[in-house]
Amino acid sequence: MTNQYYKHHVFFCTNQRDDGAKCCGASGGQQMRDYLKKKVKHAHLNGEGKCRINSAGCLDRCDEGPLLVVYPEGIWYTYVDEADIDEIFEVHLKQGRIVERLQLK
Structure with a gap:
């Protein structure tokens, strides 16, 4: 038995920057x-x-986005x-x- 509530917990960066800088929100997050x-x-x-x-x-990887992360594995995808x-x-x-082709290292 596992102590994890979810098998997979996915977080999408949906941050929207007001200064026009690259962000996941502007990229369809x-x-x-x-x-x-x-x-x-x-x-x-x-x-x-x-x-x-x-x-x-913001998940603080703006230059690699748009992105999401899947826990508990901690796998980052673009x-x-x-x-x-x-x-x-x-x-x-x-x-x-x-999905190795989409995984961020």
């Missing part, structure tokens, strides 16, 4: 978070022992579009394998 949250709910993978999709403020989010969903959240 909130939209991609909403997209993945819907996918997880539709697949009935949300809730205790499953997945939780959250928004986060993405471009819904196809990348679909791959993270299918491979990491459903199969438990890292």
Whole structure:
């Protein structure tokens, strides 16, 4: 038995900078978070022992974004579009394998 409440806890940076600097919010962070949250709910993978999709403020890796991080593994990903989010969903959240091509080092 594990002491983790969620199998996967995903945090999307959705920070929006007012000064025009590069940020995840301006790169679709909130939209991609909403997209993945819907996918997880539709697949009935949300809730205790499953997945939780959250928004986060600045995760301080702005030059590498947009990005998200999956805990408890601490795996950081970047993405471009819904196809990348679909791959993270299918491979990491459903199969438990890292999507190496999207992983930030």
